[in-house]
Amino acid sequence: MILPIVAYGDPVLRKVCKDVPEDFPKLKELVSNMYETMYNANGVGLAAPQVGLPIRVFVIDTSPFADDDDLSPEDQKALKGFKQTFINAHVEEESGTEWAFNEGCLSIPEIREDIKRKDTLTITFVDTDFKERTETYDGLLARVIQHEYDHIEGILFTDKLSPLKKRMLKGKLTNISKGKIDVEYRMRFPKLKKAR
DSSP: OOOOOTTTTTGGGSSBOOOOOOTTTTTTHHHHHHHHHHTTTTTEEEEEEGTTTTEEEEEEEEEGGOOOOOOOOHHHHHTTOEEEEEEEEEEEEEEEEEEEEEEOOOOOOOEEEEEEEEEEEEEEEOOOTEEEEEEEEEEHHHHHHHHHHHHHHTGGGGGGGGHHHHHHHHHHHHHHHHSSSSSSSEEEOTSSSSSO
């Protein structure tokens, strides 16, 4: 089932999310709905707060990125076929060189900005079978995971911009929260009564 994606300005996007118990009702159904919602919106990642739930769950499928000719062969190989559900994720370490990449977000449509992040990430999480894993990722794959991880910490990519850039985007962000934007997927706007 395709869920409405919560737009910028909704308080749920600012919550530090809670861990999910193993007996969380219909967790696998939620994960399935999150993938369906993400694919419908042409995204490569989606976090539970973006569908209105303040829990530590996010899904990633970077396959659409893998065909980008501007990427290195290493990044293309890492991204091709990478699909993972992260539950109760906690970052162990971010390391390496900071580098900028143009990021966007399904909750903040039509805004893209260069964001600096470290290039290597070690993260502990459980999968949908509640098997604990600790993995290290780098390059663009690490960046996608870092972006979604930020969501479960109540952080948006726009928070990483300079004060000047934030002021320049203020009007656009206000319009997004009011639903004054055309999107091709279902969204729920905090200043409107219903999803559209």
